Amino acid sequence: MNIKNTTLSFFLLLSVTVFSQELVENKDIVKIEPKLSYLDSIKKTFVKDDMATCVDSLWMKELTNLDLYNNITDDIKNINIDEKVDYELPTALLKERLAAMDAKSPFNIEYNQGLENIIKSFLKYRKKSFERLMAISEYYFPLFEEALAKQNVPLEIKYLAVVESALNPKAVSRVGATGLWQFMYQTGKQYGLKIDSYIDERSDALKASESAAQYMSNMYKIFGDWDLVLASYNSGPGNVSKAIRRSGGQQNYWNIRKNLPKETQGYVPAFLATMYIYEYHTAHGIKPDRAIIKHFATDTILIKKQMTFKQISDLLDVPMAQLQLLNPSYKLNVIPFYHDENHFLRLPQEKIAVFVSNEDRIYAYAEHELNLREKPFQVTKPIFKRDTVNYALQQIKLPKTAYYKVRRGDNLSEIADKYDVAVSDLKKWNKLRSNSVPYGKSLKIITEQSIVRTVKKEPKEETVPLETVSENQRVATSEVKVNKEEELASNPERKDIEYVVQKGDNLGNIAKKFGATLTDLQQWNNLSDHNIALGATLIVAKNEIAITTDKASFSSFKKKNIASVSKKEAAEYYVKKGDSLFSIAKKYPGVTISDIKKWNDIRGEGIKPGMKLKING
Incomplete structure (x- = not known):
């Protein structure tokens, strides 16, 4: 027994020693902090508020649930208010309660069998629905009452939103009526509600309530009866006027009800039944769900x-x-x-x-x-700066597609010469198998358009290399002297260059795009910071000349600004096997197929191996 105890103690002591060593070793391990995302780095700097959240996610889901709206809409549309419902509510007690409600309301709340039937139907089949609706109404009713009171409209109209939308701001009917008060598109526009691609104010609780109150006020001036106002809100004032005429001029809702559209026949009774249940819900054992958030808490x-x-x-x-x-x-x-x-x-x-x-x-x-969003490709016009003395020409190459309609007598070689492209390329672009081309066919021709710009050099006269313009038209690299005084005399018209701010732009990328500094842009545009508005027009260069060129205008630009171009002496070239005029022209910068043909009196594309060609500088 002693041997066992001794052995166990030895192992325990050894385990403690090993564990202690591991702890010591782990002290030297450097913990690597995970790299924070930009969102987390922003949130880490937030000033925290310890106030407990007042919104429960389950209740939020309840507020946006559409099943209440669907159920109540179906009830109003399909319920038969003339059908008796078996529910424990004495008629005498109901009459007494309705009379008490009538005394406090401008509505005509009178007992009739149809109203009794719909009240009993709601109490029997929709108790749970009203428990949920009463919780939601704690958020919306104060807002409704404020809007109704401004227009001197009875506050009981707030119950109409329960009948219309089951208090769901996103409710949309089968005919497109939208929001808490179920405005149609044209009616919403008529009452000043904004509707565009981003916004639909028919779903805005405050603004839609103000418009609904205005509508009710206008309808009361026409009918002078709030029951008829409710009927007109559902079916339109025209249908109410027709029902009055068909009823021999009677103007009590219950007397003209049979001549109203079927849905409107159950509409006002549903409104009065809703008012009754809200007023006497405690007597019928309806316990409202809790309202986690109220409008004043936002x-x-x-x-x-x-x-x-x-x-x-x-x-x-x-x-x-x-x-x-x-x-x-x-x-x-x-x-x-x-x-x-x-x-x-x-x-x-x-x-x-x-x-x-x-x-x-x-x-x-x-x-x-x-x-971070992908930006569309943008091409901006390069510019000559006024204070620049010497320039090195650069180009931005852009693809350009042209179409040529074949005329009588045309051939591929002449068309290729005209556009300075190879015959083989013409055939490839237009899927031609031979050199013959039918009269009247449109040929696709892909060329390049170059935008010429300058790069600022030291403020003294110096030689500037001239870069190539495009693959098909190459300009010999030459030394060019450009004098500031000559440039000023030849280009007298100068003005500020402006740029309209696009979506995704910021001051930094605009400055980079136009070769300016942030300080320049701020001074030229009187900006106090780096913030710029979408669509704003900015000055991006002061007193400058904008030049965009194709081949013709580039040639004109060279003649106008190049003081002297050194020329190479004429050379001779012996045609090798596999050579073509296009491949030979590519060997000599600035030389075109047309030049070789002209210098050597060649017609067509025919050259043979061993043939001597003269190439001028």
């Missing part, structure tokens, strides 16, 4: 640069569903930036605090994300 901030919900969600740790609920009018989950309009972002108050405290960092991240 706030708005002016957005100064285009941002996406994804960027805001990543930066502020706000669920996308929450952003969509609080900002339902932004159709593409993008908050646009227009120069002539203000757009606002609604957030919970504690997130507003984070946004305001870190606004510069947030916009910097949005700019960073924008710059």
Whole structure:
């Protein structure tokens, strides 16, 4: 037994020693910190707000759920209010409660069998739906009441949004009515709601509520009865007027109901039944779900640069569903930036605090994300700077496709000469198997267009090499003297060069593009910082000459600005097997097929091995 204990103690002591050594060794290991992404580096600098979040993700999902809207819409469309419903609610008690509601309301809330049937139907089949709706209404009803009170419209109209959209700002009917108040496109436009590719204010709770209140006020001036106003909101004032005429001039909703469209026949009863259930929900055992967020717990901030919900969600740790609920009018989950309009972002108050405290960092991240997008290829006009004394000519090559319609008597060789291209290329571009080409055919000819620009040299006279213009027209490299006074005399017209800011531009890449400095651009355009607006016109060069050339204008430019060109002496070339005029011309910079033909009196493409050709400088 003692031997066992001794052995066990020895092993324990050895294990402790080894473990201790490992701990000592691990102290020397350097932990490698993972590289932070740009998003994480931005968020790491944020000023934190310890305020607990007031939005529960499950409740946010509930607010954007469309099943309530679908269920209530189906009920109103299909319910038969003349069919009795078996539910425990004494008629006498219902009459008493309706009379109490009528005393406090400008609506005509009178008992009738149809209203009793629909109230009992809602209580029997839609109790759970109303528990959820009452939670959502805690967010929207204060906002509705504010808009209705401004227009002196009865506050009970707020229950109409429950019937219209089940309080879902993204609800869209089968005919295109949209938002909490189900505005049609033309009606929304008529009442000043903005609708474009980015924004649909029919889904904006505040603005749509103001428009709905204005509509109700206008309809009351026509009908003078709030029940008829509700009917006109659903079916249009024209259908209500027709129902009045068909009813012999009667103007009580219940007297003209049978002459209204079928959906409108159940519309006002559904509104009154909803009002009753909200008023007496406790008596019927309806317990509203909890409302995690209320409208007064949110706030708005002016957005100064285009941002996406994804960027805001990543930066502020706000669920996308929450952003969509609080900002339902932004159709593409993008908050646009227009120069002539203000757009606002609604957030919970504690997130507003984070946004305001870190606004510069947030916009910097949005700019960073924008710059990562692929930019379209842009070609800008190169320029001659006024204060430049000597120039080295450079070119930007751009492909250019032309089409030539074959005329009577044309052949491929002459057409190739005309455009300074090889016959073999003509055949390849147009899939020709022989040198014959039919009369009237359009031939595709690919050439290159060069844009000539200058590079500033030392402020003294010096020789400048002239680079090639294109593959098919090469200019001999020569030493050129360009004098500032001659250039000023020959090009008297100078002006500032302007550039319109494109999407994705920043001051740095514009300066690089035009060979200017950031300081120059800021001075020329009176900029206090590096911020520039999309579509703004910037001066990118002062008192300069813009030149873009093709072959003809480039030749004119050479004659005008080149003082002297050294010429090479004439050379002789003996044709080898496999040679063509095109391959020979490529051996001599600045020499074309036409030049060789002219110097050697050659017609067509015919040359033979051993033939001596004269090549001038």
